[in-house]
Amino acid sequence: MVRRSPISNMFAGSPIKPLQEHISKAHEAVKKLEPFFVAVIAKDYEQAAILEREIHRLEVEADDLKHSLRIQLPNSLFMPMPRERILDIVLNQDRLANKSKEIAGYVIGRQMAIPEELADLLVELVKQSVASSRQAKKIVNELDELVEVGFRGREVNTVEEMINDLDDIEYGADKLGTQINNALFVIEKNLDPIDAVFLYRVIQNVGEVADIAQRVGARLELLLAR
Amino acid sequence: MDILVANSTILIGMAVVFGLFMAWGIGANDVANAMGTSVGSGALTFKQAVIIAAIFECAGAVLAGGEVTKTIRKGIVDVSSLGSTPELLVYGMLASLLAAGIWLLVATRMGWPVSTTHSIVGAIVGFGAVGIGMEAVQWGKVGTIALSWVTSPLMAGAIGFALFRSIQKLIIDTEDPLEKAKKYVPYYIFLVGFIMAMVTLLKGLKHVGVKLPFDQNMIYAALIGVIFAVIGTFMIKRLKFSKKEDKKFHYTNMEKIFGVLMIFTAIAMAFAHGSNDVANAIGPVAAVVGIVSSAGEIASKSATPVWILLLGGGGIVFGLATYGHKVIATVGSGISELTPSRGFAATLAAATTVVVASGTGLPISTTHTLVGAVIGVGLARGIGALNMGVIQTIFLSWIITLPAGAILSILFFFFFKGAFS
Numbered sequence: 001m002v003r004r005s006p007i008s009n010m011f012a013g014s015p016i017k018p019l020q021e022h023i024s025k026a027h028e029a030v031k032k033l034e035p036f037f038v039a040v041i042a043k044d045y046e047q048a049a050i051l052e053r054e055i056h057r058l059e060v061e062a063d064d065l066k067h068s069l070r071i072q073l074p075n076s077l078f079m080p081m082p083r084e085r086i087l088d089i090v091l092n093q094d095r096l097a098n099k100s101k102e103i104a105g106y107v108i109g110r111q112m113a114i115p116e117e118l119a120d121l122l123v124e125l126v127k128q129s130v131a132s133s134r135q136a137k138k139i140v141n142e143l144d145e146l147v148e149v150g151f152r153g154r155e156v157n158t159v160e161e162m163i164n165d166l167d168d169i170e171y172g173a174d175k176l177g178t179q180i181n182n183a184l185f186v187i188e189k190n191l192d193p194i195d196a197v198f199l200y201r202v203i204q205n206v207g208e209v210a211d212i213a214q215r216v217g218a219r220l221e222l223l224l225a226r
Numbered sequence: 227m228d229i230l231v232a233n234s235t236i237l238i239g240m241a242v243v244f245g246l247f248m249a250w251g252i253g254a255n256d257v258a259n260a261m262g263t264s265v266g267s268g269a270l271t272f273k274q275a276v277i278i279a280a281i282f283e284c285a286g287a288v289l290a291g292g293e294v295t296k297t298i299r300k301g302i303v304d305v306s307s308l309g310s311t312p313e314l315l316v317y318g319m320l321a322s323l324l325a326a327g328i329w330l331l332v333a334t335r336m337g338w339p340v341s342t343t344h345s346i347v348g349a350i351v352g353f354g355a356v357g358i359g360m361e362a363v364q365w366g367k368v369g370t371i372a373l374s375w376v377t378s379p380l381m382a383g384a385i386g387f388a389l390f391r392s393i394q395k396l397i398i399d400t401e402d403p404l405e406k407a408k409k410y411v412p413y414y415i416f417l418v419g420f421i422m423a424m425v426t427l428l429k430g431l432k433h434v435g436v437k438l439p440f441d442q443n444m445i446y447a448a449l450i451g452v453i454f455a456v457i458g459t460f461m462i463k464r465l466k467f468s469k470k471e472d473k474k475f476h477y478t479n480m481e482k483i484f485g486v487l488m489i490f491t492a493i494a495m496a497f498a499h500g501s502n503d504v505a506n507a508i509g510p511v512a513a514v515v516g517i518v519s520s521a522g523e524i525a526s527k528s529a530t531p532v533w534i535l536l537l538g539g540g541g542i543v544f545g546l547a548t549y550g551h552k553v554i555a556t557v558g559s560g561i562s563e564l565t566p567s568r569g570f571a572a573t574l575a576a577a578t579t580v581v582v583a584s585g586t587g588l589p590i591s592t593t594h595t596l597v598g599a600v601i602g603v604g605l606a607r608g609i610g611a612l613n614m615g616v617i618q619t620i621f622l623s624w625i626i627t628l629p630a631g632a633i634l635s636i637l638f639f640f641f642f643k644g645a646f647s
Contacts, residue, residue: 081607
């Protein structure tokens, strides 16, 4: 039998690759929200249900990745970034997938109908949230470059700019959220009260996806400040 | 003294066989550790690593290995106190070789990362203190050696840190890392050649009978550095780069240039290892051969015969060829975290430390030095994750290795003493 050399054993698995795999999985789930809402607006509930199941599956897969990453981080590791921060980042990444699952879950559960007046704005908002999540994923993908430069210099500036862009995208989502809320307020009297309440909630939740993505960025920013 | 004359053939024969055994163990383990980082970072294929090791381990042993050999041979146990019983030193050295060789074999089987240097030094101190007498051991020298086991990883760590930071500043953290790498890497290659040549010229060559004034040494070392750099530049010119590969990881093309650099640091590492660790096997052989062939004349001032240095080098290559390649394979496939730029900083730091220590005659542990160097790069926040648990084990292992080598060598010492007299 050939033993593993102590020198090669010294190198533990870096959490960066798993972190990147996890956010791409979470982002995949978020991305599905767009075709999902398009289907719901078109009242194609069959298609929407298929998409809901896919989002659910992606959420479960992201969960598995999260667990294996947590197991991979024993206390005896020496890393260029604090372990708590890594765990914090993966937790927030995971919320992206969870939130998507939640949204799709009760839209399907209640067979919600989206009023025509809101349709375009809602699709816009979903797109904006997906964009935030994509930007967060891009930033996480810079982590291996950050290690290469030892979290210093030019690359840090690049990542900081990307985080600023993420903030802008999230701000855009916020504004769209307000717009759509106002639009809903105008027509809410004509709607079934419970439907209206749930519509408000869907809008809020879709906006929260962008919030969570922004939080991932903020946690990454903390890695740079040391 | 009659004992030595009567048994001269068998004693020298045993020394050669035990020395080969020990050298085989070093080749099978230590060399694999030393070369593994180069294979692991993808800079060398396996076969290339074995060939480089074969050539430069021998070169290091012959050109720069003399000083450490001298320390092992007569720096640890005070030979002058032996007077009328030189055969004790012969038994002791044979016992030390056998003890260290066996301990190395056992530890390898068990997967313990022990140091060959610690085994042999522990063994010599052991038989010296018990077999000859506490006062025969040169404790001051032993203290210096023991201290160097702490200072050498620290030094390697500091150099590793500084090298990696310099790469970051000069190359990685710039507008165009690829161009900067093309520009600066030849200078690093020059540094590799210069350091190796300098120590060889200053401290090594006098054992093969060459001694030059200091400023001439500088010029020759610089010349060798330039030759290295020119070869390296030529190799970099032949590389192919494509923008597409930088998409996923921005530094893919830049790392290719560091791959070239790694070839030179692998050479330096093999050379450094040869200059330091080969002495562990051949120092005792040289001691035995020296005493037996002069029929008990311990105080002979002769330098280590080249054939003994070659014996050590040959044994190491043999160990590498028969077993070490397997260990290199496991080292290599395990290190995905080691990009060429990090690997370069770590390996050159370790090699420099070892080469300098060899020049001053200090036997140090290559493995521990390498560990120190890797931690240095890690402290520069350049490595994704290191396993502190394993690092602790590595440092703890030398605490057991010293007494283990000592106890085994004491046992063998009394065995040989009883068998021959």
